[in-house]
Amino acid sequence: xxxxxxxxxxxxxxxxxxxxxxxxxxxxxxxxxxxxxxxxxxxxxxxxxxxxxxxxxxxxxxxxxxxxxxxxxxxxxxxxxx
Amino acid sequence: xxxxxxxxxxxxxxxxxxxxxxxxxxxxxxxxxxxxxxxxxxxxxxxxxxxxxxxxxxxxxxxxxxxxxxxxxxxxxxxxxxxxxxxxxxxxxxxxxxxxxxxxxxxxxxxxxxxxxxxxxxxxxxxxxxxxxxxxxxxxxxxxxxxxxxxxxxxxxxxxxxxxxxxxxxxxxxxxxxxxxxxxxxxxxxxxxxxxxxxxxxxxxxxx
Numbered sequence: 380x381x382x383x384x385x386x387x388x389x390x391x392x393x394x395x396x397x398x399x400x401x402x403x404x405x406x407x408x409x410x411x412x413x414x415x416x417x418x419x420x421x422x423x424x425x426x427x428x429x430x431x432x433x434x435x436x437x438x439x440x441x442x443x444x445x446x447x448x449x450x451x452x453x454x455x456x457x458x459x460x461x
Numbered sequence: 462x463x464x465x466x467x468x469x470x471x472x473x474x475x476x477x478x479x480x481x482x483x484x485x486x487x488x489x490x491x492x493x494x495x496x497x498x499x500x501x502x503x504x505x506x507x508x509x510x511x512x513x514x515x516x517x518x519x520x521x522x523x524x525x526x527x528x529x530x531x532x533x534x535x536x537x538x539x540x541x542x543x544x545x546x547x548x549x550x551x552x553x554x555x556x557x558x559x560x561x562x563x564x565x566x567x568x569x570x571x572x573x574x575x576x577x578x579x580x581x582x583x584x585x586x587x588x589x590x591x592x593x594x595x596x597x598x599x600x601x602x603x604x605x606x607x608x609x610x611x612x613x614x615x616x617x618x619x620x621x622x623x624x625x626x627x628x629x630x631x632x633x634x635x636x637x638x639x640x641x642x643x644x645x646x647x648x649x650x651x652x653x654x655x656x657x658x659x660x661x662x663x664x665x666x667x668x669x
Contacts, residue, residue: 406669410669411669413667413669414669418667419667419668419669420663420664420667420668421664421667421668421669422668422669423668423669426669
């Protein structure tokens with residue numbers, strides 16, 4: 380998937396545990412794990428906002444677009460407003 | 462959920478038994494039923510309904526025709542001779558032709574057994590279920606299309622030992638065939654809809 384989610388990198392930088400972040404932003408650990416593993420299909424703006432607020436970072440620190448060599452296509456990743 | 466699992470267990474067992482019993486019984490009745498030739502009469506009465514008077518129907522008729530070809534109406538009533546006196550070789554040929562619809566039926570029973578086993582294990586709307594339902598729809602359609610090959614072959618095999626002038630190749634397609642075709646198409650459509658719905662559900666579940 381072209382969009383890389385660097386939540387685990389930011390967690391390591393801020394020395395924060397996954398469980399703590401999940402509780403702080405109001406999602407389950409399973410859902411946070413889905414986010415970290417790159418299996419998420421969409422992320423709500425409110426979730427992204429909560430992650431950035433807790434980890435004191437920018438959305439660009441969490442979401443990185445990595446260009447694929449074979450095909451230039453728009454990613455299927457959607458950002459939903461809640 | 463418990464009721465679904467119990468019912469699915471019973472259905473799975475039923476179709477697993479049918480997957481083996483149906484072909485074995487068919488083989489037995491075609492090859493070894495010397496006394497009455499009941500299955501042969503069943504098949505023959507399905508293809509030539511006006512000329513088999515003693516059709517002890519065991520429910521094995523595949524493709525009951527409504528339209529007897531005009532050539533047959535002009536023929537004598539001795540078109541199909543004593544079926545129980547067919548030789549082994551002849552019976553083997555009949556069995557080989559009967560394998561055409563038989564294999565489709567066995568495949569459908571096998572798919573149904575797999576489907577109900579999945580239901581028994583609690584997976585109701587997974588991709589594997591959808592694939593099995595789609596396969597069943599396809600098999601129903603293929604089975605009906607194979608009638609174009611099966612019916613002429615079977616009528617030929619049943620009558621090729623007859624004297625010259627009494628050998629026939631017949632085929633007909635009626636509303637029951639169309640009904641099965643339509644059912645197959647509906648099952649295919651339903652499986653596609655369930656697949657799309659599953660995709661939507663997956664997208665929703667993976668929205669964090």
